[in-house]
């Protein structure tokens with residue numbers, strides 16, 4: 001294992017900063033081998049002559065990219081604090097390979113491990129089939145209107161029927177608590193109110209009398225809301241809809257003071273590398289060329305169209321090249337990924353190559369982020385022989401295990417799956433890891449990830465380089481201490497809770513009595529103000545899914561991204577949004593961090609998140625890499641605090657904040673339309689639920705057959721072990737959600753002893769409820785194969801019959817996710 005020692009930088013030419021020369025921390029064992037450059041024929045680039053090198057800084061400019069390159073670029077002004085200069089321009093350009101500005105990161109890396117994964121139900125397809133069926137049955141929209149008219153005249157009957165059904169559902173729900181699928185749907189209500197949305201911005205002026213009156217009437221709904229908040233705590237929600245102040249907000253209080261007290265200052269002085277060494281003067285003429293990067297890396301940088309390093313890259317690359325630990329913070333979209341990938345690649349060029357070994361681990365909090373970082377790194381390393389592996393949950397373990405067995409140089413993954421491989425994948429070891437990066441490190445340092453992170457950190461070698469990056473990076477010593485950092489270098493660029501200047505933040509103030517019109521407001525915005533390239537954030541995945549059905553029924557091209565989807569659906573959703581085949585991505589906070597999708601014009605917050613930090617990450621999905629963008633936030637009175645913080649911070653840096661007023665008449669018309677659509681949404685959700693059941697059964701049958709076929713081989717495999725019991729895992733998940741949503745954290749768990757864990761595992765095994773498919777397997781094992789197949793077919797037939805019955809019902813059971821949607825009277 002490599003030891004930390006002072007040697008000279010193992011790159012071509014001189015070290016980037018003389019003062020660090022004697023301070024190089026060696027972690028990657030260097031080699032005398034020549035730096036390999038991939039054969040041009042192997043690379044994606046057609047002509048070597050046109051490829052830029054470290055010595056060809058002025059690439060040929062072509063086509064539409066000429067405009068970009070011709071635009072006179074202002075040199076970045078030096079700023080004393082090293083903060084993001086407001087005039088800093090990202091420069092991208094044709095790199096001479098004809099590649100030009102890079103078009104965005106694909107998710108190709110995930111495809112290999114996506115085969116044989118659970119498919120999930122395609123909502124658009126389901127709605128298309130419904131429409132075709134309706135057309136075949138001669139049912140038109142006019143018929144629907146007639147039906148609606150009939151419905152209205154039969155309102156009393158219907159209401160009675162609904163009540164009966166609700167009772168029925170309530171009983172069902174009580175009977176089966178394990179299947180909590182209650183939606184926290186706040187569909188439009190019937191309240192009549194004429195009040196206009198205020199034109200004034202948030203925080204301006206005292207509440208009017210009307211507002212006070214409205215508040216009183218809103219209070220009547222409180223009991224109902226409390227009930228709903230409790231229901232939200234089921235596993236179906238990544239987040240909750242209750243308005244609870246986030247601990248961060250409480251801690252920061254109104255003054256939002258970042259100033260440390262004396263004790264914290266002293267701690268930081270002892271913990272971080274001395275500040276005076278780190279005085280950083282952004283260099284207006286900074287370029288990748290004078291960072292002494294090797295030719296293959298320069299070609300990789302050109303390959304993705306970067307021509308000037310961003311400020312965080314200017315700061316981080318030289319320091320990271322020295323092998324130092326780094327705690328880095330810079331605004332969303334400011335190029336942090338390349339800030340750690342580039343120096344890692346450069347250092348890896350000089351690794352010994354005789355024996356393949358994994359030297360770098362990059363951990364991300366979400367699967368999508370890991371897949372994206374993988375894609376960025378692979379593209380930057382296009383002209384090197386550096387190999388990559390993915391260790392990401394939701395994708396095929398076996399495909400990944402085969403990849404990791406080859407000991408790729410860099411593994412990029414999520415903590416849970418990485419631990420799984422660490423424990424269970426044969427031929428894969430972590431004792432050669434020399435560099436660890438935590439992307440979105442503040443999130444990774446939260447309690448929800450604590451056990452997983454400890455497990456990893458305690459298993460990999462202590463002597464390593466550790467780098468932490470986030471737009472909302474903490475420099476709290478207490479939080480960082482457990483990572484055993486070695487005098488880390490703190491590199492912060494514009495970390496004073498600012499968002500980028502090119503982002504216009506709009507707020508739509510929603511008065512209490514208009515809150516039930518929120519969905520109509522969203523649809524109005526999406527139909528009239530934003531036509532495409534828009535991400536809408538929700539707190540609840542159940543609601544995000546319901547809105548997805550509404551969008552589809554209204555002909556708005558949308559897809560969704562949240563934790564209830566299969567990984568294949570998640571990857572496809574991002575790809576569909578990325579390639580423009582859908583206009584709207586309806587997401588939970590799963591998508592709030594790190595996702596880098598080119599040309600996202602607008603981010604809409606259907607609700608505000610619980611902390612200003614998460615708000616920053618969410619709106620940071622637009623206005624990236626120097627582009628402009630807009631966020632539109634539907635904000636209720638209860639969410640005033642974050643709005644105030646956002647306005648104050650934006651104004652402090654001269655960014656634009658706008659109060660948007662919506663056309664009430666249009667919103668009201670839409671609200672009525674949405675009311676009428678509600679039954680159909682319920683029907684679609686019910687059909688989807690049935691299809692999902694059938695899919696699950698089919699999958700179980702397939703699994704049983706597979707088990708039968710390969711029983712000997714499967715039995716011969718070593719049993720997989722887990723570092724957490726299911727109960728511990730569920731608890732960690734709860735904590736993680738609470739942190740994301742600002743709930744009070746459950747009490748800290750004490751780790752289980754080995755014996756206790758064994759007992760837990762045994763209990764879990766015993767309490768495992770046998771499924772119908774298990775019985776099928778048992779029957780098969782007993783040698784009654786034919787009977788088993790019959791049973792399996794019977795199950796599927798039964799499900800189909802049930803499905804058919806439900807489809808044929810005139811008034812289906814409401815609520816695909818069980819229970820009465822909110823707002824229905």
Ligand SMILES: Nc1ncnc2c1ncn2[C@@H]1O[C@H](COP(=O)(O)OP(=O)(O)OP(=O)(O)O)[C@@H](O)[C@H]1O
Pocket residue numbers: 090091092102305306307308309310313330331332333334335336337338470471593594595596620621624625
């Ligand atoms: N030097 C550069 N020149 C031009 N574009 C760049 C440069 N560095 C990065 N970019 C582009 O900037 C965008 C944002 O980069 P990246 O995703 O690394 O940002 P980030 O700081 O990690 O953001 P977040 O905090 O949201 O995760 C990417 O599309 C990337 O291609």
